[in-house]
Amino acid sequence: MDAKVKRKPGGFEVILSKALYEKEAVFAATYALSGLCRNRVEPAQAGYVKVTLELLDSCPDADRARVENKFMNELIDQQLRLDLEKRYGAIRRLIVQQAFAPLDNLKAAVKKIVGRD
């Protein structure tokens, strides 16, 4: 099981596999929900991390039912953003560099990052 959800009164607890979700994604997802919940991230059994989300009193009723879903979707989105950033972050930095201080040999720089030009 990569993500096990346990409902609790006023919130829920999720056990996440570190193999699937990286620390940055877990933190980013809990950050995104920090307007609605009080969150805690802590280590669980080896290879897993536990996230506890307790709904804030100020959390609107309409959101209460959806928080769990929202969190899981957010988590996947954040992990995907992280994956894309890993793959393309270097290109992004290259674009900015080329914009303000053009490289002598852009082709070579691209080849080094992408493997082709």
Place this chain on the structure above:
Amino acid sequence: MPFRFSPVASNRMLVVNEVGEFIFLDRQTFERLVSYDLAPNTGIFLDLKGKHFVTDTAVTPVIDLLATKYRTKREFLKSFTGLHMVVVTLRCNQRCNYCHASSQPTDQQRWDMTPETAVNVVHKIMESPSEVIKIEFQGGEPLLNFEVVKTVVREAKRLNRKKNKHLDFVICTNLTLVDAPTLEYCKKEGITLSTSLDGPKEIHDRHRLMRTGEGSYDRFMQNLHFSRSILGHDGVNPLMTASQESLSHFNEIVDQYAALGFQGIFLRHVNPYGYAQNDATIQSFVYPMEDFVEAYKKALLYIIELNLAGTPLVEGYACILLSRILTPFCTGFVDLQSPTGAGINGVIYDFNGEVYPCDEARMLAKMGDRRFYLGNVNRDSYLDIFTSPVLQELIEVSCVETLPGCHSCPLQPYCGADPVRNYAIQGDLVGHRPTSDFCMKHKAIIEFLLELIDQDDPGVMDVFWSWITNRTLAEVRGEAPCSN
């Protein structure tokens, strides 16, 4: 190629590249995109390729094109501090209850800028490397210290004989004190007036009160016509502030602006600065940002209809965002920029010569928190002020590329940061996006505009472009007789 994404209300994925080109994809297509499952000769792949989200062939030229576009988008970085706000007095003959300018009674001249300070202010302004300089007189009510306004204008024009910059002057006035000599002077010197009009009488007079307690509307209207008769129809431009009561009357406010023949309206929410959050008066005009956004959306659609029915009226806020979204050019807007416009593109000089990156920072100082004080024109050099560590810090914490919640947000190319506001409301410069109403407002309105653009209704698009390019609908549509 790099891009950012986020699900939107229509249950689709919004995908935006580094320079703000965007596309909406249904979930399935998005998943195929990120799992490299789109065939290179399909229409959707080519659409993505044309917008530089993907490439199956050359990479280097694509990076070069993106870099060129990125540079164009950031051109505002070249024009350092173009907007200079000068608070010539804190005195005001009005006592608007949502005013955050810490206005003072009209008889207390110690709140006036002195001519000596004014001259020092002008010298600092004219040292700015920007080719275009706009000097905005604020208050209080600047007309109460008009001699200093004149001093600034005279001194700036004198110095500009050597500097040759493009120089603009604007006086922000409630109009209640204008008289013929003042207006004749403005006309002669090429000064325009910026004023405040919140809506029809009932709405306007609810908050915009004279110091004596009565409403200011009637006098305002009388003087608006008088001012126009001397300065010309477009010599006076109004700003509105939306209080709680206005939210349900946006259409009437819009109608009034249209009836008065103004070119545009800027639907602006009230700023909750300058008050203790539990202040009793604040309750009379604040509202949750969600309510503003809903009212804004409805009003925007109404304004579009009005335009299509033949009444040209620009909504200023949408116009700025649309320019960011739809054009490859850069759009300066001090309140929404990355890095922040405060201090970089705009700066404010208080009556006593103190310099702050923006009005909110000045207000904080009035309330005892001098966190953003940059220096004083009477004591410090231009370099001391504009390379102050405060300013550097502001820039560092206002690049959306690095802010939590912003760094992977697809709306980043259209948005900006306001660290002073973050500090004022949330207590630190970086701020907390999930609970920020600034973030909530911009997200909601930008996504709303993106959806409207995506619907591609010819009428709506014609109106949007008439705003962006400052043309009539007929011009946008290229309507002209056969000229062959």
Place this chain on the structure above:
Amino acid sequence: MGVISTKTSAWFNGKPVIFLAGSPDNLRRLPFRPWGRKNLAACIVPAASKFTPPPKIPCIFDVPRDYCADLRDGDVVLIAPDGRIMVVYKAGSPYNSILATNRCNSLCVMCPQPPDRDPDDLYENNLQLISLLDPKTTEELGITGGEPTLLGEDLITLVQTCRQKLPNTVLTLLTNGRRLKDLEFARALVKAGSPNLLIETPLFADNDTEHDAVMGAKGSFYETLQGLHNLALLGQPVGLRTILHAMTIKRLTQYAAFIYQNLPFVFQVAFMGMETRGLASKNLAQLWVDPFDYQDQLAHAVRYLARRMVPVSIYNHQLCLLPRELWPFARKSITDWKQAYPPACDTCSQRECCGGIFGTGEKHSAFLRPIS
């Protein structure tokens, strides 16, 4: 090669003159007999004329009378060794151009004039042609191909020559811009043509896959883009054009969007109807879309650019095949000698505003009809 002339003034500027003999009026207009003049290059003698040729003057006899009637003062004609007469410049026409070369580095799928080898004297003839033109009346002159930039340094010289001999003439160079990816070459070209040079470049898609397929040249899309950016950097005005057919029509708005985002500096985008001649005729099955059927796509793309203040022109389209909202964008663009009006146009109220059809084209829309 020489200039057709019946006026006195032409005999004193030293340029070779070709005299339209056998029309007694022409002779009467001159206060002298031209036969002894050094710059008399040749005579053209209409059919059935009683003209007796003076000795030692090359004459072309039996030229059809209606052909002669078309020749006007200022026209430049080239007389081939075999006696064929070619008009290489028509005075007063806005469509004159110099064919710089027949060679090309691309092979566009709809090319009306497929690449060919050049005659040996093409370049010299072009230089001579330029020297024969009247700088006062030559307002516009095109330089076309083939691909003119294949001339390399010779193109620079050609443009310089135009600039020197015709300082006020607006030159329009038609090039695919691939070679202009070389910044130094682009710089030399811009310098030679400045300030009256316009460059028009074909661009067919918003991506290399489709553009390269139309151009028949892999890698050409990014070369052209690099060339265009070089020209923008040099402050050179550039216009873009695309030809509408099955391979370009489907994603026309995306094409427009690409231009606005990446090439917002262009002074014009021209959407051109296809001349069904040459390769276009050969590949017709693959390319043909009746203009009647692509009105929506064209209208959408045109409005897309017009909203964004990118000037748009529609070339080679008949008004009866365009929605009325597009009429202001339509230009009478078909070269006079190719222009034709089928019988349907006889009763059309808009005939004067309309550019007609390509008389040289093989296939035309099935929906041509008079507008009342």
